[in-house]
Amino acid sequence: MLRYILLRLLGLVPVLFGVSVLVFVAIWVIPGDIVDIMMGDEVAQSEKAMQRLRAQLNLDQPIWMRYLLWVGNALRGDLGVSMISGEPVLDQILERAPVNLQLVLIAMVFIIVIGIPLGTLAAYKQFTWVDNSIRVGAIFGYVIPNFWLATIAVLIVSLYFPRATVLDYVPFSKDPIANIKGLLIPGFVLALTTLSYIVRLTRSTVLDTLRLDYVRTARAKGLGERVVMSTHVLKNSLIPVVTVLGIQVGVLIGGLVLTEEVFMLPGIGRMILLSIEARDFMVLAGGVLFLGVVFVLVNLVIDILYAFLDPRITY
Amino acid sequence: MPPLFAAQEPAAAAAAPSGTSADETLSPTRLAWRSFRRRKLGLVGTAMVLLLVLVAIGGTLITPYDPNGMNASVSMHAPGLAHPAGTDRFGRDQLSRLMEGTRISMLVSFGSVLLSLAMGLPLGLIAGYYGGLVSAVIMRTEDVVFAFPTILLALMIVATLGPSLINLVLAIAIIFQANVARVVRASVMSVKEKEFVEAARAVAARDAVIMARFILPNVMSPVIVQATFHLSLAIFIEASLSFLGLGAQPPTPSWGLMLNESRTFMEFAPWLTVFPGLAIIFAVLAFNLMGDALRDALDPRLSER
Numbered sequence: 261m262l263r264y265i266l267l268r269l270l271g272l273v274p275v276l277f278g279v280s281v282l283v284f285v286a287i288w289v290i291p292g293d294i295v296d297i298m299m300g301d302e303v304a305q306s307e308k309a310m311q312r313l314r315a316q317l318n319l320d321q322p323i324w325m326r327y328l329l330w331v332g333n334a335l336r337g338d339l340g341v342s343m344i345s346g347e348p349v350l351d352q353i354l355e356r357a358p359v360n361l362q363l364v365l366i367a368m369v370f371i372i373v374i375g376i377p378l379g380t381l382a383a384y385k386q387f388t389w390v391d392n393s394i395r396v397g398a399i400f401g402y403v404i405p406n407f408w409l410a411t412i413a414v415l416i417v418s419l420y421f422p423r424a425t426v427l428d429y430v431p432f433s434k435d436p437i438a439n440i441k442g443l444l445i446p447g448f449v450l451a452l453t454t455l456s457y458i459v460r461l462t463r464s465t466v467l468d469t470l471r472l473d474y475v476r477t478a479r480a481k482g483l484g485e486r487v488v489m490s491t492h493v494l495k496n497s498l499i500p501v502v503t504v505l506g507i508q509v510g511v512l513i514g515g516l517v518l519t520e521e522v523f524m525l526p527g528i529g530r531m532i533l534l535s536i537e538a539r540d541f542m543v544l545a546g547g548v549l550f551l552g553v554v555f556v557l558v559n560l561v562i563d564i565l566y567a568f569l570d571p572r573i574t575y
Numbered sequence: 576m577p578p579l580f581a582a583q584e585p586a587a588a589a590a591a592p593s594g595t596s597a598d599e600t601l602s603p604t605r606l607a608w609r610s611f612r613r614r615k616l617g618l619v620g621t622a623m624v625l626l627l628v629l630v631a632i633g634g635t636l637i638t639p640y641d642p643n644g645m646n647a648s649v650s651m652h653a654p655g656l657a658h659p660a661g662t663d664r665f666g667r668d669q670l671s672r673l674m675e676g677t678r679i680s681m682l683v684s685f686g687s688v689l690l691s692l693a694m695g696l697p698l699g700l701i702a703g704y705y706g707g708l709v710s711a712v713i714m715r716t717e718d719v720v721f722a723f724p725t726i727l728l729a730l731m732i733v734a735t736l737g738p739s740l741i742n743l744v745l746a747i748a749i750i751f752q753a754n755v756a757r758v759v760r761a762s763v764m765s766v767k768e769k770e771f772v773e774a775a776r777a778v779a780a781r782d783a784v785i786m787a788r789f790i791l792p793n794v795m796s797p798v799i800v801q802a803t804f805h806l807s808l809a810i811f812i813e814a815s816l817s818f819l820g821l822g823a824q825p826p827t828p829s830w831g832l833m834l835n836e837s838r839t840f841m842e843f844a845p846w847l848t849v850f851p852g853l854a855i856i857f858a859v860l861a862f863n864l865m866g867d868a869l870r871d872a873l874d875p876r877l878s879e880r
Contacts, residue, residue, distance in 0.1 A: 279719055281719075407831075510723075511725070517727065551727055
């Protein structure tokens with residue numbers, strides 16, 4: 261197991277290298293002369309100021325040197341400073357990260373607490389009205405775009421509960437309960453697509469397991485349904501669900517950008533959007549790199565977890 | 576052609592019970608079609624897709640009004656007989672705009688999926704067929720695409736190329752081609768060990784011929800299923816990025832953009848918010864239902880029941 265973990269950690273190196281190259285090329289190379297783009301609107305930019313900015317951004321260096329400088333700084337925790345506010349990018353990210361973490365955790369709770377039981381119930385009552393309604397619900401839940409649902413949620417709240425504070429963002433440090441309350445609806449909206457997918461997946465894996473011989477044996481030897489379901493069926497059905505949950509973290513991270521935009525939450529997704537509008541490439545690069553690295557690490561953890569959960573897998 | 580060259584998927588052929596005379600003579604395609612036809616939801620989805628495609632082709636010929644035609648006298652009208660989906664603040668007929676939006680959705684989704692196939696199919700074929708270092712280089716490069724959350728990668732590509740529908744198509748295609756290459760490579764690796772490929776090699780067929788004539792047709796099932804799901808995902812990504820202002824630009828009637836523009840007035844004109852969302856749901860649902868049925872028909876092992 262230790263060998264496997266070490267191998268996986270080693271495998272991270274090329275992926276993280278690729279991620280950094282992609283972000284570097286996309287943000288610092290493709291757009292062309294960043295200084296021109298940034299200064300484009302301003303009329304009275306002196307040649308000197310532009311030169312200084314170029315030097316500050318290492319634009320006077322050869323491209324590979326720029327990459328090395330950028331990655332070297334990033335590795336030391338220096339993602340540069342915002343080209344607009346002058347604030348260090350990493351500070352902005354760390355300030356905003358708790359909102360994202362909370363949102364993803366709340367969404368995960370919804371997914372696990374609602375998705376897995378509903379999927380199991382549907383499988384258990386296969387072809388009854390319970391199963392059918394859960395399946396139809398899961399199909400619609402899967403195709404409803406999260407940003408539309410978010411917009412409708414905001415609309416309903418503002419139309420029918422004009423005084424409600426369910427959508428106001430309150431910092432956790434100020435009032436933890438109000439903070440979590442304010443994140444419940446955004447968290448649910450963020451969760452819905454994945455939740456519906458997990459319902460369908462759980463249903464189908466549980467159905468597969470229910471057909472296996474050892475389940476019949478367990479029933480034949482007189483075990484109660486509750487015991488059969490919890491110790492024999494669920495335990496073995498959930499392994500693929502865990503893997504998919506890991507992949508779905510990517511969907512959640514992508515969804516953050518949209519959810520934060522509609523609910524006006526001060527997270528990293530919103531920071532990235534604002535940086536695109538403001539052409540603040542330093543912040544954009546830092547934000548995308550950060551979320552990309554987080555996603556890669558989450559997948560690594562899930563992979564290792566998977567190996568723990570399923571003893572059949574040996575490496 | 577000698578029977579040696581029958582480039583037929585053996586699994587599909589074996590699936591036909593040899594005892595029944597009717598099934599024996601059916602091609603895999605016919606078998607898949609039979610299975611597909613039995614799935615009512617899949618047929619509903621296919622009908623919905625056809626409707627979308629027809630509306631997209633019809634374009635301004637069938638829209639009741641000019642999608643971008645402004646008429647101040649009917650500004651912000653609620654849905655009614657004259658304007659079934661209401662009008663926006665410029666008095667533009669929303670039904671016409673939603674119909675024109677279908678064309679944009681279909682162009683972006685089919686465009687990006689075709690482009691992703693053009694990139695991913697050859698990469699996957701080469702990686703799967705030659706294996707070794709070639710495969711390692713291609714697949715490690717694709718791993719980088721997988722290392723990013725989809726929307727985030729699309730966001731970054733469009734942000735740097737500049738917000739436009741063409742760049743959006745390119746961004747979506749770049750993301751999808753990684754999925755295509757991965758699926759194709761996996762299928763090629765199993766198909767290339769089959770006897771008919773060996774036979775082709777034995778008669779000294781060139782690699783390109785083997786790949787195009789014998790391997791490609793046998794890896795198409797998963798590719799088609801995947802492409803259908805990609806079509807629905809592309810609609811979602813287009814709508815998402817246009818919603819964020821990074822896709823279609825005004826006055827293009829993209830569903831996502833219409834939804835975004837509606838947010839300022841949604842308390843007074845909720846129809847402007849509701850209908851574009853329903854359009855997105857309709858389209859995503861259509862391709863998903865079709866994809867589910869296609870998967871069950873073409874690739875029964877993956878079926879969800």
